[in-house]
Amino acid sequence: KAGVTQTPRYLIKTRGQQVTLSCSPISGHRSVSWYQQTPGQGLQFLFEYFSETQRNKGNFPGRFSGRQFSNSRSEMNVSTLELGDSALYLCASSLGKNTEAFFGQGTRLTVV
Amino acid sequence: SQQGEEDPQALSIQEGENATMNCSYKTSINNLQWYRQNSGRGLVHLILIRSNEREKHSGRLRVTLDTSKKSSSLLITASRAADTASYFCATDARETSGSRLTFGEGTQLTVNP
Numbered sequence: 001k002a003g004v005t006q007t008p009r010y011l012i013k014t015r016g017q018q019v020t021l022s023c024s025p026i027s028g029h030r031s032v033s034w035y036q037q038t039p040g041q042g043l044q045f046l047f048e049y050f051s052e053t054q055r056n057k058g059n060f061p062g063r064f065s066g067r068q069f070s071n072s073r074s075e076m077n078v079s080t081l082e083l084g085d086s087a088l089y090l091c092a093s094s095l096g097k098n099t100e101a102f103f104g105q106g107t108r109l110t111v112v
Numbered sequence: 113s114q115q116g117e118e119d120p121q122a123l124s125i126q127e128g129e130n131a132t133m134n135c136s137y138k139t140s141i142n143n144l145q146w147y148r149q150n151s152g153r154g155l156v157h158l159i160l161i162r163s164n165e166r167e168k169h170s171g172r173l174r175v176t177l178d179t180s181k182k183s184s185s186l187l188i189t190a191s192r193a194a195d196t197a198s199y200f201c202a203t204d205a206r207e208t209s210g211s212r213l214t215f216g217e218g219t220q221l222t223v224n225p
Contacts, residue, residue, distance in 0.1 A: 006154075031211045043200065043215035055210030090154060097211050098142040098162070098204060105154040 002027065004093050004104035012110045018079040021107045025072050025093030031055075032074040033101065034066060037088040046089075049074055050096065081111045118201060118216040126224050131188045133219040135201030136181075142204045144177055144184050145213065149198045158186070158199075163206075191223045 005024040013019050025032050033056075034046040045058040049068035066076040072093075078085055088108050092101040117136045125131055135144070143162045147155040161168045161177045161184065168175045174187040188195055198220050202213035 004154075033211055033213070035213075035215075042217050043202075045212050045214070048210045048212055050210055056208060056212045058212075088152065092155075092211075092213070094211050097209070099211075100157055100160050101145065101202075101211060101213060102157050103147070103155040108152070 004091055004102055006089075006091050006104035006107050008107060009105065010108045010110075012112060013081050014112055015081055015083060017081050018077060019081060019109060020075050020077045021089055021091075021109075023074045023076075023091030023093075023104060025074070025091075026102060029093035029095055029102075030072050031094045031096050031101075032068055032072060033092045033094075034074070034076050035090045035092065036060075037090060037106075038086075043090070046076065078109075083111050085109065086111045118199075118219045120219060121217065122220045122222070124222045124224065125191060127191060127193055129191055129223075131191050131195070131221055131223070133186045133199050133221070135184045135186070135216050137184075137201075137203045137214070137216075138182065139203075140206040141179070142206050144175075145202045145204070146173075146175060146184075146186050147200045147202060149200065149218075151197075155200065188221075191221075193223050193225045196221060196223045 031050045033048040048056040068074045088106045090106045092103045094101040145160045146158040172189045177184045198218045200218045201216045
């Protein structure tokens with residue numbers, strides 16, 4: 001069974017631009033969550049989608065948004081990039097609440 | 113919001129020794145999961161322990177959970193250089209409706225050959 005796939009692995013963007021990251025979950029998993037990891041703040045929850053609906057949202061500004069498609073694949077978008085958005089963005093998939101969450105390799109975003 | 117804490121923040125041991133990492137949390141949970149992360153890469157799932165379980169084993173890993181003390185520990189026995197990584201605990205709070213993990217700050221484990 002293929003694991004969680006995130007693309008691209010690395011991105012360099014300029015301040016003010018926008019970016020879209022993609023996540024393909026494990027086959028059969030309907031829950032996809034996104035996390036941001038930075039040296040200063042650690043791992044922080046962004047949002048979770050289940051069956052194309054956002055079920056949970058973390059404490060991030062509206063510049064961070066996401067969506068999920070009918071095949072459970074998910075995208076997250078960050079608009080008007082700031083230097084502080086530089087981070088490793090991780091996607092996790094699971095069958096749902098109270099089950100194992102499996103992570104992808106992450107997308108390393110650098111904003112210059 | 114709930115914030116987990118791990119201790120120690122860093123641990124350095126020799127190959128063959130055991131490594132113990134601790135995690136504390138603040139709210140009622142459904143489960144607690146342990147992950148390993150090699151430098152700058154994705155999180156590898158190690159083990160999930162549910163709130164009604166006290167101990168779980170997987171290969172060289174042993175996890176305990178004490179919900180009365182809101183704490184968990186991860187024991188790696190007979191450590192190897194390849195175990196060098198950061199280890200995180202993550203809790204799934206009972207109060208949230210969906211899947212939302214709250215992570216601790218992690219323990220950096222170095223296993224010296």
